[in-house]
Amino acid sequence: MVKKYLNKISLTDALKKLKDRFKDFRTESEKIKTVDAEGRVTVNAVMAKRSAPDFYAAAMDGIAVEAQKTAGASERAPIQLEIGSEAQAVDTGDPIPEQFNAVIKIEEVNQTDENHYTIEKAVPPWNHIRSIGESTVKGNLLVTASHKLSDYDLAALLEAGVTEIEVYQKPLITIIPTGDELVNASENPKIGELVEFNSQMVKAALKKWGAEIRVTEIIADQKELIEKAVVESVKASDMVIVLSGSSAGRGDYTIDILKKQGKILFHGVNIMPGKPLIAAEVKGIPVFGLPGYPLSAWLDNHLFIRELVYLMQAESAPNFKQIEAEVKRKVSSEIGLEEFLRVNLINQAENKFTAVPLKRGSSAMESILKADGIMRISENKEGLHPGDRAPVILLKEKNRIKNDLLLIGSHDLSLDLIRNEIRKRNYNFDLKLQTVGSMAGLTALRRGESHLAGAHLLDPENGEYNVSYLRKFFKGQKLLVVNLVYREQGLYLKKGNPKNIANIDDLTQNNINYINRQRGAGTRVLFDFLLSQNEIETNQISGYEKEEYTHIAAAAAVGRGSADAALGIRAAAEVMDVDFLPLAEEKYDLIIKAENIDDPRINKLIKLISENKIKSKIENLGGYNCQETGNIKKLQL
Amino acid sequence: MVKKYLNKISLTDALKKLKDRFKDFRTESEKIKTVDAEGRVTVNAVMAKRSAPDFYAAAMDGIAVEAQKTAGASERAPIQLEIGSEAQAVDTGDPIPEQFNAVIKIEEVNQTDENHYTIEKAVPPWNHIRSIGESTVKGNLLVTASHKLSDYDLAALLEAGVTEIEVYQKPLITIIPTGDELVNASENPKIGELVEFNSQMVKAALKKWGAEIRVTEIIADQKELIEKAVVESVKASDMVIVLSGSSAGRGDYTIDILKKQGKILFHGVNIMPGKPLIAAEVKGIPVFGLPGYPLSAWLDNHLFIRELVYLMQAESAPNFKQIEAEVKRKVSSEIGLEEFLRVNLINQAENKFTAVPLKRGSSAMESILKADGIMRISENKEGLHPGDRAPVILLKEKNRIKNDLLLIGSHDLSLDLIRNEIRKRNYNFDLKLQTVGSMAGLTALRRGESHLAGAHLLDPENGEYNVSYLRKFFKGQKLLVVNLVYREQGLYLKKGNPKNIANIDDLTQNNINYINRQRGAGTRVLFDFLLSQNEIETNQISGYEKEEYTHIAAAAAVGRGSADAALGIRAAAEVMDVDFLPLAEEKYDLIIKAENIDDPRINKLIKLISENKIKSKIENLGGYNCQETGNIKKLQL
CATH class of the missing domain: 2.40.340.10 (MoeA, C-terminal, domain IV)
Structure with a gap:
């Protein structure tokens, strides 16, 4: 991929340049209903339009009186108050009539006749009366300008009579996907086509950050078409994002167009992925050219565009966790x-x-x-x-990551099933999988990078699985070896076996293309074992050097016709709908350090795989034997 | 407020009870477009429907060849390939024709005639070819069940041909506000009425947590009406929330109704605020009775209902920060x-x-x-x-809080103006205000609870402001005293001065009701000084014991007619539209510990208030004199 970068700068400098240029850039304001304003940002300070409560209210059930008239009342010298002119019954929450300034609790009042109450105790002014403005006072500042409104802000505003509020508009961002090879994600791509999904990824994030998004149709790689789309979009948007196709040589139009229509702020940032980012200003608004590789686009969107989307709404982007x-x-x-x-x-x-x-x-x-x-x-x-x-x-x-288990090792489809079961049952942990092959899994476990390793390593000397390898990797340590499954290994063959492959010897034929697994994968160890058993040299196998990383990928390659055979487990053959020629049964174990034997997650996991229900689900994947699944062997190496 | 709590339990126990009861409660599932699925939670595991890329593609511009046919090529023994049958030009991204398995860079190819390329170097199989399934492989697990979809998940799903996805429905929650005294927040409440805003506060939060909300009309405090609303809502919702009015005695209907219609899980939790919460199960769905006080409702919503809203979508509520x-x-x-x-x-x-x-x-x-x-x-x-x-x-x-300045002290309207200006200018800090009175402000500063104090404390001995108090509070310390304003203090009087108050002596008249400021407020100190100057005893002032906490609140009380006079600053009179009888000019200072003299925020603040533009804005509030605003005096006490 040949790219010319105008001036590659560091992340910090690029961000500073961008934020300096657009620091006063805001969307227009709009008046909206307060009830719809959660998460929006105020343009101006907002004051209370009324006090709340706006009247003095009884804080008790009782009678409202003038405090001065109760002075001197006692058991021996009770005071009589005329109902109506000197006292009035009130319930909690009732407004206090203007002429009164205190409430006497109902328990402390006697009604002596139809027209009179008697009291035996004086009360001070404002006794049992809730103040005007106890919650909010007319004229008080409720929220400042540039304030992001929360749920309780809405409550305070409504209480204070503010039913409409001026906020910054949601930024309107236009996304322009470009690329001859791209088709809409809803379509089925033909050979040579790729589906366009970056626009939807970018859109989903921008929406979450408060923007409104328009995605144009996919524009072909023609300078004048892309230029037209950019010029039109700039007129009607607060920001424009041009998405490159993921093939090389593209995106060059974008830089030329933006140079012609506006001013380039930077082109190329010293980050990986995400390097080929273009940031420009066209007619006062920010325009970005995002690279076509999805992880590059994702990162640039989160590192750069996110900052501006918040800034345009008078906010700062929250710090990354x-x-x-x-x-x-x-x-x-x-x-x-x-x-x-x-x-x-x-x-x-x-x-x-x-x-x-x-x-x-x-x-x-x-x-x-x-x-x-x-x-x-x-x-x-x-x-x-x-x-x-x-x-x-x-x-x-962070608190979820803390709880998770990480398994690094060989790929097996039953692990996906188990992982999914854990999520479905809402266990408080996830079983995360890094599929790197059996050997790399053992190395990771030894380094303390994982909780579990998954391995199916055949010792060609004695035909035993895993133990001799563990002895090499974990000398002097205590381990638990938990059987996950026994599984069939065999050759993936194109449906109907058009090349009539009947055994491993047939792989040496001239017209047969094999696809291998990566170094350190148990399946590759098995393949090498099978070759040596049959006295075949690796250079007799065309494609021995082409590596895939999972059973599924290997089976897919055969299904697609790009290879004639690959070794792998039966379950993947069923998923990918290819033929399967069984060659061996092998043992797949989970390896755990003995010190983790009491980890409740490990126990939950072992309990789960020991369930008959789960075992039969695994066996239904095809090619699995769960007779020893969940069996624990302790090893002192 | 008399309440009978069935069984008051701790927060932990109440939450456990709630979550245990509803741990398997989920909303129904629905199939939606993947492009709309950000933030939604999967019901099932999702596998890739196709590999991406789904074809072998050129990773370079060049020619596609069969690697075997290049074996042995060198400068001395170049190999000629026939265009079409043995080689074909490809650009980056182009699919590789089925019969070929390697690409030779265009730089390493010579076209010798119309029908032939010549190469001088052998290439291995898969040279410069992008793999099928490099990004995703058909059949691979993309996301598990119960997985909340992020922006990049959408990308991966779309790439793998998953254009629709089954997710949990957004929980439909019905909110039923109840209370005779309540009117809609869009209306102007009459005396005795309160606006209903809790429903909107609760709704805004629930929406943010992923729910869809229906708010019924306000139901009067009649058991049969509330019961009808609950029964109907339960039928059509995933959750129902009954909001009590904020007056006492209410909510009792709710407990009776829920007891009759379902099962009470708990009534009353040992927390404050938020104690009177009711949690029940009616026909299998959770029903809550939220207390009427907004902070109680807010807290219960965040502590309890939030947990269930996430749980219903197969998620755990994120931990509080x-x-x-x-x-x-x-x-x-x-x-x-x-x-x-x-x-x-x-x-x-x-x-x-x-x-x-x-x-x-x-x-x-x-x-x-x-x-x-x-x-x-x-x-x-x-x-x-x-x-x-x-x-x-x-x-x-947290990172914003870190940057903020906190001022604790006396209330002044110019502070709101300054604070707002800081927000508008997008300074990287906020000026937060706690208005507690001048004395309490000095105490807070001494304790290290604030960055600044605001005080206007008159020394009756010498007529000087603040210094003698600072000497008492900060003996031996170095301080900066920055003048904020001089301001007029005077009496707030009802519009048109119906009781003809002409001076402070008139406050002793029988028919005059005063409203005072709280103990420790500079305005109260000034009032006491004015009384003693005029040889008036405090017990001659009716209402001396009734306290308000801000100028605005005092002016509001007079405006509303609940008092005839109060002492305060002119600006509040203008805001509240009451008459103002000037009695004194006083000095309001900001007090800062000398060690903070180099704090860039303090410097920015002092610079801001020293701007002529800001000074004239403050003077426009009315009753302010900014001649010394921003002047700094260093004190060694």
């Missing part, structure tokens, strides 16, 4: 670029979190779907070393 | 009741806050309007002592 977390592995990062790395977090101790990086790459949504937060590696760092700490922007509530 | 803060004074609290006290917060040091309590009372909105947070004093504490710490639920962003 951010914590510090430690890494337990080396994390590389390019110097000169602030990197935003998706991570899982695990809670090590009170307010002490470890961050475990997910896959990089700004085109894959999966990493953010699985992430708990986004770790910031500052531009003057070449990366992080084990033990280093870095800030992490949270994508979830 | 809570910090710990220290108190610097004694704070009383009833043992056996968890108290929720509105407080201002000031930042003492990094993450160290001091809490300064505002007025109590659950009927006055003002305390929450001014508050930064709500301090929780646990039910087993009799109160707090100076130095004690207690949790505070934040009502504002």
